[in-house]
Amino acid sequence: xxxxxxxxxxxxxxxxxxxxxxxxxxxxxxxxxxxxxxxxxxxxxxxxxxxxxxxxxxxxxxxxxxxxxxxxxxxxxxxxxxxxxxxxxxxxxxxxxxxxxxxxxxxxxxxxxxxxxxxxxxxxxxxxxxxxxxxxxxxxxxxxxxxxxxxxxxxxxxxxxxxxxxxxxxxxxxxxxxxxxxxxxxxxxxxxxxxxxxxxxxxxxxxxxxxxxxxxxxxxxxxxxxxxxxxxxxxxxxxxxxxxxxxxxxxxxxxxxxxxxxxxxxxxxxxxxxxxxxxxxxxxxxxxxxxxxxxxxxxxxxxxxxxxxxxxxxxxxxxxxxxxxxxxxxxxxxxxxxxxxxxxxxxxxx
Ligand SMILES: C[S@@+](CC[C@H](N)C(=O)[O-])C[C@H]1O[C@@H](n2cnc3c(N)ncnc32)[C@H](O)[C@@H]1O
Numbered sequence: 001x002x003x004x005x006x007x008x009x010x011x012x013x014x015x016x017x018x019x020x021x022x023x024x025x026x027x028x029x030x031x032x033x034x035x036x037x038x039x040x041x042x043x044x045x046x047x048x049x050x051x052x053x054x055x056x057x058x059x060x061x062x063x064x065x066x067x068x069x070x071x072x073x074x075x076x077x078x079x080x081x082x083x084x085x086x087x088x089x090x091x092x093x094x095x096x097x098x099x100x101x102x103x104x105x106x107x108x109x110x111x112x113x114x115x116x117x118x119x120x121x122x123x124x125x126x127x128x129x130x131x132x133x134x135x136x137x138x139x140x141x142x143x144x145x146x147x148x149x150x151x152x153x154x155x156x157x158x159x160x161x162x163x164x165x166x167x168x169x170x171x172x173x174x175x176x177x178x179x180x181x182x183x184x185x186x187x188x189x190x191x192x193x194x195x196x197x198x199x200x201x202x203x204x205x206x207x208x209x210x211x212x213x214x215x216x217x218x219x220x221x222x223x224x225x226x227x228x229x230x231x232x233x234x235x236x237x238x239x240x241x242x243x244x245x246x247x248x249x250x251x252x253x254x255x256x257x258x259x260x261x262x263x264x265x266x267x268x269x270x271x272x273x274x275x276x277x278x279x280x281x282x283x284x285x286x287x288x289x290x291x292x293x294x295x296x297x298x299x300x301x302x303x304x305x306x307x308x309x310x311x312x313x314x315x316x317x318x319x320x321x322x323x324x325x326x327x328x329x330x331x332x333x334x335x336x337x338x339x340x341x342x343x344x345x346x347x348x349x350x
Contacts, residue, residue, distance in 0.1 A: 027138045029162070030065050036158075037109070037130065037142065038069035040150040058137030066109065139166050152273035157249065160271060161227045164203070168229035171204045172237065178297040179206060185344055186210035186264065189293035194218040195261035198285060200250045201268030203230045205239035207295075211264060212242035222255075224248040250278055258287040266295040275316035276325055283330035286349045292331055294322075296343040303343075317343065 109130045131144035142159040145152070167174075186207055191197055191214035199207050202223035211221045221243035225231055231245045239245075248254050250268060263282050272278035282292060294317065296303060304311040314321055322345060323333045331347035 026061060026065055029139050030062055033132070033140050033142060033159075034062070034066040034069040036155060037066060040145065040154055041070075041130070059134070062132070062134065062137070062140060133163065136166070141166075147273075156273050157226065164227040165229040168204065168227065168233045171230070171233065172206070175206070175297070181297040181342055182207045182266070182295075183210040185266070185293065185295045185297075185342065186214055188344060189262060189264060189295075189346065190291055191215060191262050191264075192219075196220045196259060197222070197262045197264060198253070198255070198260045199223045199243065200253070200263055200265045200282065201225055201271070202234065202243070202245075203227075203267070204237065205231075205234035205243065205245070207264055207266055208234070208239045208242040220244075222246055224250070224253065226250070251281055253281060253285045255285050257284055258290075260286045260290055262286075262291045262293065264293045264295065266297075269294055269316055272316075276329055279325060279329035279331065283349055288349055290349040292326075292347040292349070294343070294345040294347075297341075299338050299340050299343050301338075302340055317345070 109132065129146040129149055130142070133141045133143045139162070141163045142155050143163070145155055187210075191211060193214070193216040195215045196219065197211050197215055199205070199211060199221065202208060202225050205223050208221060208223050212219075215221055223231070223234060223239070223243040223245045224247075225245075226247060226249045228247050231247060234240060234245055246254065250265075250272065251274075263286055265282065269275050269278065279292075286292065298306070300315070300317055301311050312318070316322060316325055317338075319336050319338065322336070326333050326347050330350050332350060333345060333347050335344075335346045337344045
């Protein structure tokens with residue numbers, strides 16, 4: 001047997017056994033995510049997976065499991081070529097997508113790992129067709145799949161719930177200091193005694209006590225969220241006394257047309273796969289002349305820095321984009337504030 005051939009064969013055998021080793025004890029969550037990706041993306045083979053990040057070991061486990069989830073006939077797999085890839089960033093790891101262009105018909109899977117803010121200087125993530133949030137290597141979550149590859153209905157609900165479920169128990173520990181900002185935002189949203197208010201994407205219900213106080217005994221507050229763990233946490237800390245808590249998707253609210261006087265939505269719109277459709281559904285649930293408050297306790301620039309990403313002007317909450325988005329959905333933007341300390345956009349239902 002020619003020397004090169006036997007060397008290639010032993011390299012292949014080594015790769016197989018490395019693959020077996022790193023797949024032992026793989027968390028169930030990785031199995032779920034990779035199976036879902038393979039089910040959604042297999043018809044688009046061949047697949048190129050770019051693995052980069054500060055933790056090549058964990059990245060390798062994910063990458064190997066993803067490769068194994070695809071039928072052999074649809075894999076274009078070269079783990080060596082992508083592990084440990086460094087870009088032009090000064091401090092070691094950079095997004096592989098900042099230095100590589102995707103080949104025609106191939107799918108790039110961008111694996112986020114390692115220290116935060118690594119990608120703030122690059123635009124790699126925005127070019128990825130698939131984004132996996134891999135900050136917790138035991139709990140990877142699909143955060144983005146380009147709509148041309150898969151309908152969001154196939155992955156958005158289960159993956160967003162997985163993302164927030166893992167954070168529910170610690171949400172208030174982490175963000176509890178923001179409560180006065182919620183009270184002030186409710187005050188500035190023009191909620192009146194007797195109003196019916198929906199807090200859509202209410203999470204652990206940080207706005208609910210202030211909303212209940214503003215509507216008074218003649219009013220009514222509903223807290224809606226599609227992550228049951230968030231609502232369980234809201235109940236655990238007693239916020240179920242301020243509002244009825246309902247498991248519901250903001251894209252299909254379980255309420256009649258025109259029920260709400262005010263919709264309060266903190267940190268929701270950025271998580272909707274189709275913000276225009278989401279805002280239209282909020283409009284459907286609101287009476288003519290009713291109001292919408294889109295809030296976040298820190299501004300967009302500060303939030304982008306916290307998440308280690310670049311702020312893009314075409315994001316749904318950017319001022320240039322939000323006005324037209326709201327107008328197309330049945331709202332008129334009446335005030336827009338995006339400072340360091342809070343984001344608050346108010347709109348009125350046409
Ligand atoms: C960033 S958190 C904000 C939670 C809460 N409003 C707060 O300010 O603390 C976003 C929340 O929106 C929920 N969410 C995201 N997309 C949703 C959807 N389509 N329908 C209902 N809830 C959604 C998540 O489960 C999560 O609780």
